[in-house]
Amino acid sequence: MPKISEFYGIAICMYFDDHSPPHFHAIYGEHEAIVTIATSATVRGSLPPRAAGLVKEWTAIHRSELLANWQRARIQVPLEEIAPLD
Secondary structure, eight states: OOEEEEETTEEEEOOTTOOSSOEEEEEETTEEEEEETTTOOEEEEOOOHHHHHHHHHHHHHHHHHHHHHHHHHHTTOOOOOOOOOO
16 A cells, blocks of 8 residues: 555555545554545544544645545556645
């Protein structure tokens, strides 16, 4: 699973063969959440509240880049790194 960003100990990853809706995996220590790109909603798993808030903020900033990476993954093209949250 390629890591496309990392900030404050949170790794953001995407699988090449993942299912719809467009989403990514946010991993923080032993916690993992699947987060939809369009709404920033957690559809499976969970993160601690602070980490979840940072992921939502980051998603809002980078939504178009995330969707572009989702399309790259669908056609098996290398994913691009996305800037971390400052």
